[in-house]
Amino acid sequence: MRASWYAKNGAARDVLVIGELPTPTPGEGEVRVRLAVSGVNPSDVKSRSARPLGEGVERIVPHSDGAGVIDAVGDGVSPGRIGERVWIWNGQWQRPMGTAAQFIALPQAQAVRLPASTDFDAAACLGIPAMTAFHAIRLLGDIGGRTVLVIGASSAVGHYAAQLAALRGAQVIGTVGSEAKARHALAAGVATTINYKTESVAERVRQLTAGRGVDAIIDMDFSTTVQLLAANGLAPHGTLVCYGSNAYGDIAVPFRPLLWNSLSLRFFLVYELTPPDRRAALDGLSELLAAGRLSHTIGARFALDEMAAAHEAVEAGRLIGNVVVTLG
Known part of the structure; x- marks a missing residue:
């Protein structure tokens, strides 16, 4: 799969790499999502700039937010979830593989069903911005x-x-x-x-x-x-x-x-929301999305090959709206 990653901290253009990584296989209780869009948040660029990778970690595929379609499931997950449109939360939280890639495998609870009326760009803004709010x-x-x-x-x-x-x-x-x-x-x-x-x-x-x-x-x-x-x-x-x-x-x-x-x-x-607080946020946002009661603003879209520019746009702070990266 194509992905973006960094192996050391530093400026976006100095450390971000675009290339090929092995496509993940979902483990027990996990789903694999073919990602369409990755959301870029301030915490993502701050982590790339200064947060140590962690002991024994070779690389970080950044970003916690994203959206796409489940294309494979691990043991213990209903095959009926294959083909489901979903949005991702905590994609790269305390793990090296985030959403700045064409695929991600993660616990099935972190892939939330997305109403048909919500597009992938908007869905890539939900994990951090909308849930925080x-x-x-x-x-x-x-x-x-x-x-x-x-x-x-x-x-x-x-x-x-x-x-x-x-x-x-x-x-x-x-x-x-x-x-x-x-x-x-x-x-x-x-x-x-x-x-x-x-x-x-x-x-x-x-x-x-x-x-x-x-x-x-x-x-x-x-x-x-x-x-x-x-x-x-x-x-x-x-x-x-x-x-x-x-x-x-x-x-x-x-x-x-x-x-x-x-x-x-x-x-x-x-x-780090508690399970009850997380559940309340997921249910509440799902209801609002299904009812069409939230508006979403995309400030800029970038291609995967433009990942450094996407990070720089977030760091500059001049855009109105969220920055997303398309992964197709």
Whole structure:
């Protein structure tokens, strides 16, 4: 099979290789998926750049997200799954073989049935972006009539989070970095945008909430969003749900506002959801997809031979929408 891989960390054009690898055979409890599309996420390019391969690992075929058709099954898997259209989650999590290849073999639970109405490009955006957004919103509970601030509302995760919050009846405020990104966020259900490059997010939040602060924050960068807690950006008894940060060292938190306002901080890693939380996300997303209630944005498509360019596009951060690689 044709695939892309790296054998050492470094810049995309320095370490990514395109070539032939053995086609995998599904083991017990596994399915093999002939992949049509692979999704490229920020975590994928960060791993290629700096995360060690692991002891005894010769190469990494990157990417956790993808979509395609099951073409073979291992022992213990119903042959009826052959021919099933599916999307992949955790393809390359804690294993060297991800979705940047024409085939992948993995536990059958990680290949989720895809409604006929959802194309493979959109399906390759579900594993990390949509599932992260779904779980973040789920952690907030009932948000009908409440105000939710989505940090990075035009980002891959933020775009889904804004849609899901709006579907649950929330008033959504979103931070963006340009007029184009503002239009994208508004189309997803955001009521009001704040340009974090030209406006004070804390001041605008207080203005928009009559000084009270928002009821909840969906956060992609705790290292900067934490400042909102000290600036009364989160209302008393409010919740901040965080799935990432641009700085991963020690981050100071303002204890007094947290205590006196009874604020809650919730953190999670989408790769490590508990089985019940994973099941809830899979079922919830499947229902939304079947009902056609989610919109998907593809920022750019690349061929397998253009893998380095795909990684560079994600690293540049200028595109609106997800980056996908076609594998046909």
